[in-house]
Amino acid sequence: MTQFASIAGTGSYLPAQVLTNHDLAQQVDTSDEWIRTRTGIVQRHIAAEGETTCDLAEQAACRALQAAGRSAADIDLILVATTTADQIFPSTACLLQQRLGSYGCAAFDLQAACSGFIYALSVADKFIRSGSHQSVLVVGADTFSRVIDWQDRATCVLFGDGAGAVILQASSEPGVRDVRLHADGRYAELLQVPGGISQGIHLPDYAGPVGTTQMKGNEVFKLAVTTLQAMVGDILAANGLQQSDIDWFVPHQANIRIIQAIAKRLQLPMAQVVTTIAQHGNTSAASIPLALDTAVRDGRIQRGQNLLFEAFGGGFAWGSALLTY
Ligand code: ACO
Secondary structure, eight states, rough: OOOEEEEEEEEEEEEEEEEHHHHTTTTSOOOOOHHHHHHHOOOOEOTTOOOOOOHHHHHHHHHHHHTTTOOOOGSEEEEEEEESOOOSSSSSSHHHHHHOOOTTTTEEOOOGGGGHHHHHHHHHHHHHHHTTEEEEEEEEEEGGGGOOOTTTTTHHHBBOOEEEEEEEESSSSSSSEEEEEEEGGGGGGGGEEBBTTEEEEOOOOOOOOSSOOOEEEHHHHHHHHHHHHHHHHHHHHHHHOOGGGSSSEEEOSSOHHHHHHHHTTOOOOGGBBBBOOOHOOOGGGGHHHHHHHHHHHTTSSTOEEEEEEEEEEEEEEEEEEEEOO
């Protein structure tokens, strides 16, 4: 009998400190009006000094475990999608395991920038479908504020910190119906944090800033819209579904104009789109599970409803998922 991966519980966490558009306008040449109209963002949450990705992940994971009625001992795989790991190693997943006390189970990190959560969801789904694992904790967590140049108005207004988590449980009913992953490394330079461990932070052939996010925003925007519009159509067609079969569209929260363009392609009213970007900006791997948890907790998303996820980000790496909650 096929074993599906079904969402048993969700959780999320945003750090306490809030940075509004008005605060940012005191620091760089921007305005609340520009940021709202171009991105839909009103504020973002910023991790306190010393507060790490694992700290955020732990809060989100505990809330997801509680919502699922599970304890850490029930978990047999921990996956953390992050671009901003606490340390070079051990993985944030192993650090999280230490906090939760679920010793002995498999734990590893996965990096696919803003698409990290969908990539991790796909891996968890395959572990469960294979029958090798029964209860998987999937976390998307990032402290993107740590890889931002706070003097660069083109990027600093876009990002924030946060974490979201789901518990996926083996079930005879879906669950995750389909996950589609894509990447095209030819676009690496359009969205990147140059420098790193192996290249080093001194790059002789690169004159630009290292260690902070560099983005050709306009080109990323156009490619994100065309790629995502095609992808959502493909995943529905491949599963024999119509737009009208989708109850909730839960997109990566990068820019409200990208989200509106995909919703238009799907002919979905914005009332069926979960948008949390105004409250926390782009939280990278955390953004889909944060939006999902918000709509589950406020009662919009109900058991038995069909959900569509999509994400696009650095790599480029992108993906989509169809689920029944
Ligand atoms: N405040 C005021 N003006 C600004 C700001 C700002 N914060 N930032 C840029 N501008 C100016 C520019 O300098 C430019 O001025 P000019 O016309 O005098 O040259 C003007 O505004 C327009 O700039 P554009 O870059 O063309 O603005 P655009 O409408 O494209 O919006 C944005 C920029 C919001 C970055 C958009 O391109 C975007 O959202 N891109 C995609 C981001 C994304 O999805 N990333 C993927 C996920 S992230 C990840 O994976 C890590």
